[in-house]
Amino acid sequence: MKKIIETIGLSYCYRAGTSEEVKALQDVNMSVAKGEILAITGQNGSGKSTLARHFNGLLTPTAGDVLVNDFSTAEKKNIKEIRKMVGMVFQNPDNQLISSIVEEDVAFGPENLGLPQNEIKERVDWALCTLNLEHLRREPPHNLSAGEKQQVAIAGVLAMKPQCIVLDEPTAHLDPRGRREVLESAIRLNREEGITIVLLTHFMNEVIHCDRMVVMDNGRVEMQGTPHKIFRQREGVTKMGLDFPVSAQVAAGLRREGFSISPDIIHTEELIDNLCQLK
Amino acid sequence: MELTKNITLGVYLPGQSSIHNLDPRTKISAATILIVLLLFARSYEAYGLIALFTAALIFCSGIPSGYVIRGLKPMLPVLVIMWVFQLFLYKTPDTAILFEWWVFEATEAGLHMGNLITLRVLFLFTVTTLLTLTTSVVSLTDGLESLLKPLKMIGLPSQELVMTLVIALRFVLILAEELEKIIKAQMARGVAFDQGNFIQKTKKLFPVFLPLFIGAFKRAEELIVAMEARSYTGGKGRTKMKTLRMSSSDLSAAFVMLAYSGILIYVIISVEPII
Ligand SMILES: Nc1ncnc2c1ncn2[C@@H]1O[C@H](COP(=O)(O)OP(=O)(O)O)[C@@H](O)[C@H]1O
Ligand SMILES: [Mg+2]
Numbered sequence: 001m002k003k004i005i006e007t008i009g010l011s012y013c014y015r016a017g018t019s020e021e022v023k024a025l026q027d028v029n030m031s032v033a034k035g036e037i038l039a040i041t042g043q044n045g046s047g048k049s050t051l052a053r054h055f056n057g058l059l060t061p062t063a064g065d066v067l068v069n070d071f072s073t074a075e076k077k078n079i080k081e082i083r084k085m086v087g088m089v090f091q092n093p094d095n096q097l098i099s100s101i102v103e104e105d106v107a108f109g110p111e112n113l114g115l116p117q118n119e120i121k122e123r124v125d126w127a128l129c130t131l132n133l134e135h136l137r138r139e140p141p142h143n144l145s146a147g148e149k150q151q152v153a154i155a156g157v158l159a160m161k162p163q164c165i166v167l168d169e170p171t172a173h174l175d176p177r178g179r180r181e182v183l184e185s186a187i188r189l190n191r192e193e194g195i196t197i198v199l200l201t202h203f204m205n206e207v208i209h210c211d212r213m214v215v216m217d218n219g220r221v222e223m224q225g226t227p228h229k230i231f232r233q234r235e236g237v238t239k240m241g242l243d244f245p246v247s248a249q250v251a252a253g254l255r256r257e258g259f260s261i262s263p264d265i266i267h268t269e270e271l272i273d274n275l276c277q278l279k
Numbered sequence: 280m281e282l283t284k285n286i287t288l289g290v291y292l293p294g295q296s297s298i299h300n301l302d303p304r305t306k307i308s309a310a311t312i313l314i315v316l317l318l319f320a321r322s323y324e325a326y327g328l329i330a331l332f333t334a335a336l337i338f339c340s341g342i343p344s345g346y347v348i349r350g351l352k353p354m355l356p357v358l359v360i361m362w363v364f365q366l367f368l369y370k371t372p373d374t375a376i377l378f379e380w381w382v383f384e385a386t387e388a389g390l391h392m393g394n395l396i397t398l399r400v401l402f403l404f405t406v407t408t409l410l411t412l413t414t415s416v417v418s419l420t421d422g423l424e425s426l427l428k429p430l431k432m433i434g435l436p437s438q439e440l441v442m443t444l445v446i447a448l449r450f451v452l453i454l455a456e457e458l459e460k461i462i463k464a465q466m467a468r469g470v471a472f473d474q475g476n477f478i479q480k481t482k483k484l485f486p487v488f489l490p491l492f493i494g495a496f497k498r499a500e501e502l503i504v505a506m507e508a509r510s511y512t513g514g515k516g517r518t519k520m521k522t523l524r525m526s527s528s529d530l531s532a533a534f535v536m537l538a539y540s541g542i543l544i545y546v547i548i549s550v551e552p553i554i
Contacts, residue, residue, distance in 0.1 A: 100415060124520065
């Protein structure tokens, strides 16, 4: 599969050259395949956000290289194109909405791209429609729930028609319902619009809906693979400080009690199927 | 502690009134004229006319008058202090003394001056509030940007300045919400903000404003990153989803403003100023 983002020996230091140097990333080699949903997970401070900010050139490597569609982010002249290709949604919806009206906020990105007026309008309509936000288009953000605000932030990125959207813990500040809706939106954008999704999260119930996952610890990529493959490595996952998906926890408990349950279970459906086969 | 309820400046109340639908440039120009005229009004007759016109504007805007008045409430202490200051400190040589208090004496001239200044600030605030209530921040800033465009020639970065304003206006609310949260959190820990003398009260506010300021800086940083991620590189090369267009109602508004200004200027000139 074609890679949309690739990091090669990527290292990054905050405050490089000073006494308070923080080595946030060390020799990270990973890639994002076109069209997939990739989860990046790991404990707080493991370097997820730092890595994500390399994907559209918000940060540039201290050492190594980051390629977006084969363009290096280290070269200034590529940045504009790269920002068009890779959009980013952040954790706190309040700190990324600029305008006091939803539709104007969604228009902010396309306006920055210098697009003609009618195209901006079309894109805003399309983005709002795709995320089912049309009824909110004239609302000020402070009247919206946190989940709705986050959906607006996603719409704002979507209106730039990126090939890839990186979401940096978009659900951390949301209630369960908002969390579910944002996750569903991300999945829908992937399935229906073919947009590559990179989802940073520490909710394992979000991770299991992704095609692949990358586990970070201490600025390094420690595990990579499908959720099924990763969660089978029980000791490794525990060592990374991660939880298990609820179904996997239940399955493990049952196995300990002597039931013959597959060690590969992470989804609720798999657990149900397996339980039904028991007798 | 319902701070967000009381901050009406900078909050837009969507609507379809004749005032809502005016071009923002018309509204900004009109508000500017109204404010400038305020500075020249120095008689109760003039303020009577201003009050009438302002009331008419509020009526036309379809905004509940209670909403406007609630926005004035936080101003009240400032207005009272200003009034008292003028009452005791403003003097003319031949003015009558109303009463004395300690080393101060309240004069008739001071009373009038206090009234005038209070009225002036009151209407200044009402006009600006009305402007922001009927104009979305977006069209407000679009209008401002358009009006300030000529100043680019003398090197004023008008687009960037307006963008700063856009963000500042949005963040006023967010910060107010946050302040409310912090105050509630402190109250839950037993801090009584309404007890003690002035110094004690002020001291209690430190642990409130400190986290607020730190939070504001963090927000600003995150916002810059978010704007950058959405390809913002300053005003250059930016296009707009909406272009401003004047309509016939803007023309009518201009006529109304012209007529009103004419009458008010006549009143200002012909009526003897109170001070
Ligand atoms: N602006 C910064 N300056 C200095 N150090 C930072 C900064 N941002 C993050 N770090 C440090 O870099 C490391 C990785 O942080 P981050 O990428 O935010 O992790 P995560 O998103 O997984 O929580 C942490 O040790 C953090 O303290
Ligand atoms: Mg993070």
